[in-house]
Amino acid sequence: MKKQPFQLIGTTIPAGRKTIVNLETARLHTHNKIEVPVIVERSKNDGPVLLLIGGIHGNEINGVEIIRELISRKYNRPTAGTVICIPALNVFGFLNQTREFPDGKDLNRMFPGTQNGSMASLFAWNLMNNILPAADYIVDFHTGGGNRFNSSQIRVAKEHPELQELAAIFAPRFIVTAADREKSFREAATKLGKKILLFEGGKSLDIHNRITQRGVNGVLRLMNHLGMRDYSAEIAAMPAVDPIIIRQSTWIRARHGGMFRFHVKDGAKVMKGDTIGSISDPYGEFEKPVKVPENGYIIGLNHSPIVYQGDALVHLGKE
Ligand SMILES: [Zn+2]
Structure with a gap:
């Protein structure tokens, strides 16, 4: 049976190797293009498409670190399906070490975005239109804001039992039932029927090894569960976690x-x-x-x- 070509941002993604495509989001007054690298690993075998995204808030470095760690250890290479990694979406915030865009806009309050709105709105629109249609499952990595350190947790809305099950598979320290924030990426993705987990761990402008490990372990557990790669040996070596469900x-x-x-x-x-x-x-x-x-x-x-x-x-x- 001939397989359908897998396309992302107008590029055909070949199976069996790593492809980097750029999400071109804007052009600066210095003529520089703003490009966000998107790292795609597609298996020769069909399977789900998992999107891992970090740095929607530019100073939440620990999320970027989790995805970087997954890529550098080649854990993002599935034996079935496709893994799309966007380690640092808000490149402005990442460079400036700020949560927001240069105009003060919080990207995670701009979804689904528009093509003729603010820069943050344009970023949101680009993600929604060029990447999101391809994804089945998403993990959106965040940290606490400012000096607030979050214990590793997945946030899901209580009306999504399937997501709660996926959160339990991910096995963070806590599963926190929290309603979607208006105009957030999570809300916009959920409206499109995507299965999205929001990971919170650590604090802004910080890399914390335990949090990184929890995030990496969670993605391995998720990929194993979705049949994207057999990580049973790695999972057996991980410390067992029985997540505590926080309802309030x-x-x-x-x-x-x-x-x-x-x-x-x-x-x-x-x-x-x-x-x-x-x-x-x-x-x-x-x-x-x-x-x-x-x-x-x-x-x-x-x-x-x-x-x-x-x-x-x-x-x-x-x-
Ligand atoms: Zn955040």
């Missing part, structure tokens, strides 16, 4: 401004009344404990040493 979450906020120190680990289980840190002035005059208002898990932790009154300190997840 709340932020513990600073009652006082000051210097914040914590003595819990991300992911830890905490009980109501536990002291998990303290806030003080710089002069040794006062130091107030930060207590947990109810039982839960630390799914996110503010690593900022200085906080204002009302700042989010701890993201507390409840089963």
Whole structure:
């Protein structure tokens, strides 16, 4: 049986080898073209198409690192189907080490985008029209914003039982049920019927080895489950993870401004009344404990040493 040619951005992708195509998104006033490298590995055997995307927020480097690690170890080379990797979509933010585009726009609030909108909107449109139609499954890699460190977690909406099952296969520390954000990539992809998992782990402008490993392991588990490559030996060597399902979450906020120190680990289980840190002035005059208002898990932790009154300190997840 003759196979259908697989096309991406007008390029026929040959089977059995690595192809890099460029997503041409815009042209700068310096005449430079803005091109986003898209790394495609297509097997000679038919199978699902998995899209791995990082750096929608340009400073969320750990997501970029997970995809880079997968590529450098050739884990993105399937024996069935196709893996499309876009390690750093928001190249502006990646270069400038900022979350947003140069005009301050958050790409993840611009989907599905338009061809004649802002630069971020154009990026969104390009991704939706040139890449997304080819994908069956997507993992969108993020980290906590600013100094907020997220324990490894997959976010899925509660009305998608199939995605919850895929999230369990991925096996992050937590599966957090959270509604799609309006105009986000996740919402736009879901509307097109794509199966999308949103991975959160680590914090901005940071590479954390444990988070990278969790992300890499999750992709291997997913590819194995989808029949894209047999990773059973690698999976057998991974530490077993039984993800905890978080159905509700709340932020513990600073009652006082000051210097914040914590003595819990991300992911830890905490009980109501536990002291998990303290806030003080710089002069040794006062130091107030930060207590947990109810039982839960630390799914996110503010690593900022200085906080204002009302700042989010701890993201507390409840089963
Ligand atoms: Zn993000």
